[in-house]
Amino acid sequence: MKTTNVLFILSDEHQHDLMRCAGHPFIQTPNLDALAARGTRFRNAYTPSPICVPARASLATGRYVHDIRCWDNAIAYDGASPGWAQYLTQSGLLTESIGKLHYQSEAAPVGFRRQQHVVHILDGIGQVWGSVRNPMPETMGRSPLYDKIGAGTSDYNRFDARVADTAVDWLGQHTDDSTPWTLFVGLVAPHFPLVVPQQYLDLYDPRDIPMPLLHPSSGYVRHPWVERQARHMDHDAAIGSDERRRLAVACYFALVTFMDAQVGKMLAALERHGLADTTTVIYGSDHGDNLGKRGMWNKCLMYRESTGVPMIVAGPGIPVGKVSDTPVSLIDIQNTILDLTGCDAALQSGPGESLAKLANLPDQPERLAFSEYHAVGSDAAAYMLASRDFKYHYYVGMRPELFDLRVDPEELNDVAADPDYAEILAWFDAKLHALLDPEATDAAAKADQDALIEAFGGREAALKTGTPAATPVPVE
Numbered sequence: 435m436k437t438t439n440v441l442f443i444l445s446d447e448h449q450h451d452l453m454r455c456a457g458h459p460f461i462q463t464p465n466l467d468a469l470a471a472r473g474t475r476f477r478n479a480y481t482p483s484p485i486c487v488p489a490r491a492s493l494a495t496g497r498y499v500h501d502i503r504c505w506d507n508a509i510a511y512d513g514a515s516p517g518w519a520q521y522l523t524q525s526g527l528l529t530e531s532i533g534k535l536h537y538q539s540e541a542a543p544v545g546f547r548r549q550q551h552v553v554h555i556l557d558g559i560g561q562v563w564g565s566v567r568n569p570m571p572e573t574m575g576r577s578p579l580y581d582k583i584g585a586g587t588s589d590y591n592r593f594d595a596r597v598a599d600t601a602v603d604w605l606g607q608h609t610d611d612s613t614p615w616t617l618f619v620g621l622v623a624p625h626f627p628l629v630v631p632q633q634y635l636d637l638y639d640p641r642d643i644p645m646p647l648l649h650p651s652s653g654y655v656r657h658p659w660v661e662r663q664a665r666h667m668d669h670d671a672a673i674g675s676d677e678r679r680r681l682a683v684a685c686y687f688a689l690v691t692f693m694d695a696q697v698g699k700m701l702a703a704l705e706r707h708g709l710a711d712t713t714t715v716i717y718g719s720d721h722g723d724n725l726g727k728r729g730m731w732n733k734c735l736m737y738r739e740s741t742g743v744p745m746i747v748a749g750p751g752i753p754v755g756k757v758s759d760t761p762v763s764l765i766d767i768q769n770t771i772l773d774l775t776g777c778d779a780a781l782q783s784g785p786g787e788s789l790a791k792l793a794n795l796p797d798q799p800e801r802l803a804f805s806e807y808h809a810v811g812s813d814a815a816a817y818m819l820a821s822r823d824f825k826y827h828y829y830v831g832m833r834p835e836l837f838d839l840r841v842d843p844e845e846l847n848d849v850a851a852d853p854d855y856a857e858i859l860a861w862f863d864a865k866l867h868a869l870l871d872p873e874a875t876d877a878a879a880k881a882d883q884d885a886l887i888e889a890f891g892g893r894e895a896a897l898k899t900g901t902p903a904a905t906p907v908p909v910e
Contacts, residue, residue, distance in 0.1 A: 437776035439713040440616040446625040448719035450742030465698035473748020474756040474793040480803040481721040484740040496768030496784035506809035507561040510538040518768040519545030533597035533620030562900035564810030565883040577672040588629040593907040598696035602703040624689030634688035640680040646726030663811040669731035714749030736827040761803040808879035815876035826862035
């Protein structure tokens with residue numbers, strides 16, 4: 435593989451198939467579509483955990499959440515586990531970040547030479563209240579996350595525009611570097627609040643937005659693990675009416691298009707400065723968004739709308755216009771960047787593989803992607819394994835789920851109890867237990883969280899500690 439620069443763009447909470455190039459009938463993502471057209475899109479990409487901080491810790495290190503023990507949004511990456519940014523810097527390669535990282539703090543030795551417009555967990559402690567799971571409060575009360583929905587300009591919107599503009603300037607300053615560089619750019623959109631400039635919302639009439647599938651009011655019965663999470667914080671009840679549900683989805687679509695426009699600025703800068711032929715662009719997101727499906731919003735579930743992420747790689751040596759069926763994960767990012775920048779192959783470690791290499795190989799439909807959840811709203815751990823054709827969910831203390839993606843890509847029908855799928859179910863169960871002990875891992879997460887709670891003065895004090903909603907961004 436030819437050595438290149440790497441521009442790694444990570445959005446926040448972008449559902450895996452909400453791009454025109456992924457088959458969505460009307461969403462407007464011209465810049466991501468163009469990126470996919472000149473590279474390879476992995477249509478079966480997943481997050482290692484469907485919540486921000488653990489996902490980003492795994493992304494930083496190429497290791498699973500249970501391995502590095504960054505369980506939730508109060509236990510963030512602090513550089514103690516080595517990761518790709520450290521390896522690049524130690525190899526003498528320029529490595530910088532612009533935008534949201536969501537690690538522990540700017541002082542943590544995570545490897546970047548410089549962090550601009552950086553966002554980490556608030557005050558270095560994040561959402562301590564979310565660590566209270568043993569036992570978990572019955573409810574956290576009415577959710578405030580969707581109080582603001584509609585046209586406007588949020589601090590997040592202004593932040594993303596500033597991040598993209600800074601990245602454009604950065605690229606213009608590094609046109610003649612003699613060694614490969616890596617620039618990480620962290621955007622916040624389409625993460626809530628669902629507030630977006632009017633020009634983007636005008637592209638999506640809420641009256642034309644179909645209602646999300648499988649709402650409980652239609653008779654759909656949620657899995658008990660999911661139902662417990664809904665009782666803990668019922669975002670759907672806070673949104674309220676069908677009219678506001680449609681508006682919420684329209685705003686999310688508009689935020690995706692707004693985010694795509696920021697990506698477009700950076701891609702245009704690569705072309706303008708003659709960097710397109712020497713730079714590999716990676717686009718992904720930290721996790722997805724339920725977007726009202728099953729009456730659930732936000733993330734935190736094992737279903738693909740939550741665990742699935744977009745993944746596009748484009749650059750020298752990457753197949754053009756390819757759509758790969760090989761399951762991949764954010765876990766693969768570390769070894770991808772080390773591979774592309776020509777670092778010593780001995781630095782590549784963990785379960786991940788280079789996406790550049792996978793793009794050039796025949797599809798591997800049986801490769802497995804893994805995700806896990808040990809955070810807010812869950813009484814016990816949940817785990818996921820996904821091949822191209824099947825998707826398996828294991829819930830500690832509860833029945834599993836299995837979906838045949840060949841005939842049921844929307845995961846509408848659980849076939850775990852179907853005798854025809856018994857052999858497949860047993861195969862996935864064995865694969866999961868070969869990877870970890872689900873119950874022991876659940877206990878380890880709770881032990882670490884209990885220790886954190888005690889450090890903050892006990893259960894009642896912890897429930898009142900930490901940012902109550904989304905992490906704030908720097909305001910200019």
